[in-house]
Amino acid sequence: EAQVTQNPRYLITVTGKKLTVTCSQNMNHEYMSWYRQDPGLGLRQIYYSMNVEVTDKGDVPEGYKVSRKEKRNFPLILESPSPNQTSLYFCASSLFGGLSSYNEQFFGPGTRLTVL
């Protein structure tokens, strides 16, 4: 089954304790992206990747890191989480057919993170 998976689905942690949220897709998609969803703010892009070893900042990258060593995986790293990073996080992926070609973004199930 074609899908985007995220782990963990729920996480409660404390300030300053490094954590990684994994994202994996089995659709051979070039493009992957991370979003955070907060009430009243919609979805805001954190980082995106156009392909292996190609990553760039979205609108709210502060406090986050990403890596794209393999095409299927795009982990989100919080090296020193703070309470303002408490949020619902979504990973998404899509085919990339060039900058003028748009393909549907498929979202993962979400990771609800609480930082105490």
Added chain:
Amino acid sequence: GENVEQHPSTLSVQEGDSAVIKCTYSDSASNYFPWYKQELGKRPQLIIDIRSNVGEKKDQRIAVTLNKTAKHFSLHITETQPEDSAVYFCAASRDRRKLIFGQGTELSVKP
């Protein structure tokens, strides 16, 4: 910076009525406008999208219209049903790299 404003934030309609959600974008170079539906506790899913070279697109009970001059686009749902209840997000993009989302509209369809 680039911004998408979405209204209303909540919308309640009776089953069978129509619902309209409106979005305004700031980046005049935006050329792709998708709409996502997010049911409670679920992931966002694409329901319809429109490119800037098209003024209107329909898919059964849903339609999207685009006014490039005014920089706004709207989602129209006709003959609403309880299963249409969800949060709807509009988005805009000027290229494939970034998707700017609106704040979301919580639609409630009352039987």
